[in-house]
Amino acid sequence: xxxxxxxxxxxxxxxxxxxxxxxxxxxxxxxxxxxxxxxxxxxxxxxxxxxxxxxxxxxxxxxxxxxxxxxxxxxxxxxxxxxxxxxxxxxxxxxxxxxxxxxxxxxxxxxxxxxxxxxxxxxxxxxxxxxxxxxxxxxxxxxxxxxxxxxxxxxxxxxxxxxxxxxxxxxxxxxxxxxxxxxxxxxxxxxxxxxxxxxxxxxxxxxxxxxxxxxxxxxxxxxxxxxxxxxxxxxxxxxxxxxxxxxxxxxxxxxxxxxxxxxxxxxxxxxxxxxxxxxxxxxxxxxxxxxxxxxxxxxxxxxxxxxxxxxxxxxxxxxxxxxxxxxxxxxxxxxxxxxxxxxxxxxxxxxxxxxxxxxxxxxxxxxxxxxxxxxxxxxxxxxxxxxxxxxxxxxxxxxxxxxxxxxxxxxxxxxxxxxxxxxxxxxxxxxxxxxxxxxxxxxxxxxxxxxxxxxxxxxxxxxxxxxxxxxxxxxxxxxxxxxxxxxxxxxxxxxxx
Numbered sequence: 402x403x404x405x406x407x408x409x410x411x412x413x414x415x416x417x418x419x420x421x422x423x424x425x426x427x428x429x430x431x432x433x434x435x436x437x438x439x440x441x442x443x444x445x446x447x448x449x450x451x452x453x454x455x456x457x458x459x460x461x462x463x464x465x466x467x468x469x470x471x472x473x474x475x476x477x478x479x480x481x482x483x484x485x486x487x488x489x490x491x492x493x494x495x496x497x498x499x500x501x502x503x504x505x506x507x508x509x510x511x512x513x514x515x516x517x518x519x520x521x522x523x524x525x526x527x528x529x530x531x532x533x534x535x536x537x538x539x540x541x542x543x544x545x546x547x548x549x550x551x552x553x554x555x556x557x558x559x560x561x562x563x564x565x566x567x568x569x570x571x572x573x574x575x576x577x578x579x580x581x582x583x584x585x586x587x588x589x590x591x592x593x594x595x596x597x598x599x600x601x602x603x604x605x606x607x608x609x610x611x612x613x614x615x616x617x618x619x620x621x622x623x624x625x626x627x628x629x630x631x632x633x634x635x636x637x638x639x640x641x642x643x644x645x646x647x648x649x650x651x652x653x654x655x656x657x658x659x660x661x662x663x664x665x666x667x668x669x670x671x672x673x674x675x676x677x678x679x680x681x682x683x684x685x686x687x688x689x690x691x692x693x694x695x696x697x698x699x700x701x702x703x704x705x706x707x708x709x710x711x712x713x714x715x716x717x718x719x720x721x722x723x724x725x726x727x728x729x730x731x732x733x734x735x736x737x738x739x740x741x742x743x744x745x746x747x748x749x750x751x752x753x754x755x756x757x758x759x760x761x762x763x764x765x766x767x768x769x770x771x772x773x774x775x776x777x778x779x780x781x782x783x784x785x786x787x788x789x790x791x792x793x794x795x796x797x798x799x800x801x802x803x804x805x806x807x808x809x810x811x812x813x814x815x816x817x818x819x820x821x822x823x824x825x826x827x828x829x830x831x832x833x834x835x836x837x838x839x840x841x842x843x844x845x846x847x848x849x850x851x852x853x854x855x856x857x858x859x860x861x862x863x864x865x866x867x868x869x870x871x872x873x874x875x876x877x878x879x880x881x882x883x884x885x886x887x888x889x890x891x892x893x894x895x896x897x898x
Contacts, residue, residue, distance in 0.1 A: 439885035450648030452583035478533020480508035526620030537882030552654030557873030558662035592645030669751035673773035677794035677859025778879025783860035800854030812842030
C-alpha cells in the first residue's frame with residue numbers, strides 16, 4: 402500500500418472518530434473532477450465545561466440540559482454532567498474496579514429539557530459529555546440567582562467547549578469590581594496557561610500571570626486583582642493555553658450594580674456583531690481591543706427594528722494596537738430592540754469586542770455582558786426559558802433572512818411549537834416567541850435560518866427581585882452539531898499496489 406493510500410485512510414479514521422460514519426473514495430485519476438459535495442453528518446460526541454457558579458452562600462443555581470432532535474442519529478447515547486473533582490476521583494475508582502459516583506445531571510431524552518438545582522457557594526465546576534443521539538447540538542445553561550451582596554442579581558452562562566485561546570474584553574480590576582477568570586481542565590494531564598491583561602495604555606504588568614498550572618480534571622478561579630496592583634476600569638483578558646486545553650469564562654461582579662458572566666468574544670475579525678441589547682437598557686459600554694500590531698478603525702452602527710442607524714457622537718471607533726478602548730453609548734437603543742454592528746472603515750486590523758449593558762437606575766441597577774459572536778449558522782439553541790421573562794433577538798446585518806424558531810416541550814410537560822420570521826436586512830427584531838401549549842417547567846428555543854443572509858441571535862432572561870431588574874444575556878452561535886464529510890467516487894483499492 403503506498404503513502405497516498407495510508408494518508409487517505411488516516412483522514413477517514415479521523416473523520417469517523419468525530420462523526421461515527423464517513424464514506425471515503427479516492428480521487429478520479431482521469432483528469433475529470435467528479436468530487437461530490439460534502440455531506441453533513443451529526444457529530445457523535447460533544448464535551449462541555451461549566452464553571453463553578455458562585456462563592457455566595459445564598460446563591461441558587463439551576464443547570465438545564467437540552468439536545469434538539471436531529472435526523473441521522475442512532476438510538477443509543479447519553480449525556481451527563483459530573484463535578485470536575487468527582488470525574489478525577491471516578492477515574493481512580495474505575496482503575497481500582499470501584500463503582501463511580503452518581504452524575505450531577507443525566508439527560509433523559511432529546512427534545513425535552515432536563516434540569517437540576519443546587520444551592521450555596523461550594524457548587525463545583527462540572528464536566529459534561531454527550532454521546533450518540535444526545536451529542537448534536539447539546540446545550541447546557543447555568544443560571545444563578547444571588548439575592549444580595551457583590552454581584553447580586555441574575556447570572557447566566559452557556560457551558561462551553563475546551564479550547565486553547567480566549568479573549569475577554571470588558572473585564573476590570575477597578576475598586577468596585579471583583580472579577581475571576583474560571584479555568585477548567587477536562588483532561589487527564591495538567592494544562593499550563595498564561596493570562597495576559599491589556600488596559601487603556603497597553604499591556605499591564607502581572608505578577609503571577611504566567612505558567613499557571615491547572616491540574617487534571619479540575620477547575621481554578623483566578624482573581625484578576627491578584628495578578629496586578631493596577632486598577633483598570635476596562636481590561637481585555639487574553640487566556641493563552643501553552644499546554645493542554647481548558648474551558649474559560651470571566652465572572653464579573655460589581656459591589657453596587659450586580660454582575661454576570663462574560664463569555665469569550667469570537668475570534669479577532671474586521672467585522673463583528675454584538676446582538677440583543679435589551680430595549681430598556683439605560684447604559685451601554687462598548688469595549689474593544691486590537692490584538693495585532695496595527696490600529697483598527699471601525700464604523701459603529703445600531704441595527705434597530707427600522708434599519709441601521711448611527712449612534713449620536715459614536716459614528717466611528719479608533720482602536721490602537723495592543724490597547725483596550727472603551728466608549729459609553731448611553732441609552733443607545735432608546736426603547737427599541739437593537740444590536741451593535743462593527744465594520745472596518747477601510748483596511749482595518751482585526752478586533753475583539755464586548756458590551757457591558759446596564760438596566761435600571763440608581764441603587765436598582767443590574768448589569769450583563771454581550772460579547773461579539775459567530776452567526777447562528779445551521780442551528781443554535783438557548784435552554785432554560787420560562788413562560789415569562791424570555792426575549793429572543795434576531796439580527797440580519799447584511800441581508801433579509803427567514804428564520805425558524807422552535808420551542809421545545811417543557812421540562813415537566815407541554816407540546817412543541819414553532820414559527821418562521823422574516824428579518825429585514827440591517828434590522829434587529831425581538832420576536833414574539835412560540836410557546837409550547839400546556840407548558841410546565843422550562844423549555845428550549847432552537848433557531849434555524851431558512852434562507853437569506855447570515856443571522857445572529859441572543860436570548861435575554863429577566864427576573865425582577867425587590868425592584869432590581871435582574872437579567873442575563875447569552876449569544877447563540879452555531880451549535881456545531883453537524884460536520885461536513887467530503888465524498889468522492891473512486892474506491893481506495895485503485896491506489897493499492
